[in-house]
Amino acid sequence: MKKMSKWLVPLSMSAALLAACGGNESGGESLDENNANNAGNNQSNNGESNGEQSDVVETGEADQGVEATGDESVQLDMWIHQTGEEETDFYIKRIDEFNEAHEDIFVNVEIIIDDGGSSYSDSINAALVAGNLPDILALDGPYVASFAESDIIRSIDEYISVEDLEDFVDSIIQQGSYDGELYSLGAMEASIPLYYNKDIFEEEGIEAPTTIEDAWTWDEFLTVAQDLTTEDRYGLNLFMNYGVGEWLTFMGGPFVWSNNGELISEDGSTSDGYLNSPETVESLEFIKTLFEEGVVSLTPGEMQFEEGNAAMALGGPWIAVSAENADMNWGMMPYPYKEVPKSPSGSMAYGITTLSEHPEEAFQMMHWMTNEESTIGLSEVTGMPPVRESAFNAMDKYDELPWSVMRDQVLETAHARPQTPAYPVLTDAFAQAFHAAALGEDVEETLNQQVERVERELRRFQD
Known part of the structure; x- marks a missing residue:
């Protein structure tokens, strides 16, 4: 078993980069005017905790229109970080649609308020110590290795198909891999022209x-x-x-x-x-x-x-x-x-926690949130480039200047930040x-x- 000091998530990761996203994290917040004007205000605090705990807002079962009946054979818990309103609404909509499309699986989602400091990782650490991590959680792409090394998330190699691997842009697979195994799938990409x-x-x-x-x-x-x-x-x-x-x-x-x-x-x-x-x-x-x-x-x-x-x-x-x-x-x-x-390159991603008792069903949810329909919709909402080549092919926006420059960078020159704990x-x-x-x-x-x-x-x- 790894030492406890290695199990705790580094406090700096929750505030990683709104630069790759235009919001509060390095993986893809809404690109509304407020976020655009405040880009960078919630940058990494260099590992220093601000001592504040995050608030948790429950959605899904409680107030999002799709209610669990109690008959579902599998219920999953999912954490996502707070984002701009339009982006958060998109996530909730896609989760509700997943619940409607899967009679035997129901996903309860919690939105963890992210103050731009250490609140998100504080919540993960508290859940890790208490042994009540959710089945699926959002994480910032550059920190996949930290989560994997800390035994917070598990490999998804046994679940993902070759077809899917080939459809994801190379940088997303590079971002999600650690020590020869794939641990996460990105929800969106990012680039800097x-x-x-x-x-x-x-x-x-x-x-x-x-x-x-x-x-x-x-x-x-x-x-x-x-x-x-x-x-x-x-x-x-x-x-x-x-x-x-x-x-x-x-x-x-x-x-x-x-x-x-x-x-x-x-x-x-x-x-x-x-x-x-x-x-x-x-x-x-x-x-x-x-x-x-x-x-x-x-x-x-x-x-x-x-x-x-x-x-x-x-x-x-x-x-x-x-x-x-x-x-x-x-x-x-x-x-x-x-x-x-x-x-x-690099943005927000999803991981399946090692405490999940239903990893196969959790992967179905992860796949749903990163499939072609989801990545196109998220790109339209946030302005961030998609993670799948099929999505680029389906979006006329990226066929013409100026957005073709960003597409070409994602497909040809994107380089993920190094994966290391x-x-x-x-x-x-x-x-x-x-x-x-x-x-x-x-x-x-x-x-x-x-x-x-x-x-x-x-x-x-x-x-």
Whole structure:
């Protein structure tokens, strides 16, 4: 049996990233105006608990229209995290439809209020200690390994079909796998294109690339950013106002990956020689240059890009919402690269807990919430890209610019964040190093210091 210290969910994971989602978590909140304007306010608290417990709101059986009769042979409990109202309503609707379609299975769902801090993982830890975890729970994609290593969720290899595996985009399978087994399925994907102000580009005579093949290299990217920077306008917005948290790993990781670097070894045993590799150092030196050249601000306003005070922005799908609401003339370009095109990936997912007495029925529910119909509907509600190729094929929106850029990134260049039970420390280490580079600090020295932190954490899982 694993040590109890390994069983508890790291406190930082519940606030992981609204960057991959536009809401409160890194996996896909509603992209309403409020979420778009507050993106980043609920970033990772770097593992510090705020001491608050989450409230639990019961839905389904109590007040959602489909009531259990008591005759169902299997009743399942499911937890989902709080999201924007429209997204939450979509989840409840799909769960009600599942209950209507399955006479022998009934799902009771609870919405766990997420305060952007540690409340969701506090609830999971409390349920784990008490032995009353639900059958199915929502989790943030980068933390699958933490849940799997802690024996909170179980492998689903025996339930998923080859047809399904082939339909899910590669990054979702990569995100959901740990130690050679598949543990979760994503509910939605996420990506970060390079947004640009079309009016400014036209004024400056700059042509934006629209395909992966034509994506800008770092040198081209820097040159354009410099050319677009004026006394009253930045060339680029990296949304540093989101704070030092998961956003910096989600947005910044591809700089390393596109330079043929990694944050941790493939077997997950060490970060030494990876997080502080020459490739990672060079990547963060490039970030340092962006700030030294004055093309990007450490303290951008909430609507810097939308107000025309930045010509370009590396942001998630929620920026399209805020840009549209601001009535600006905007477009998308592929993520810039050094050696090979890479783009951000990762979002909310579902896992079946090890305490479930009905894993096969629980998988039916997981499959329902991630099938083609669900992923199309969720994409329409949230603006996040879908997780299935069949969904992309069914949605005309992604056949044309600007959304074809996001589709191509999900299908061709998406790279999942590394799956390691030490991820909460690893992501904070990278975020701290990214921020240090932005501040102009010594990149190599900072990375070596952060590697020491990660190596200490990794030893916990090697005893």
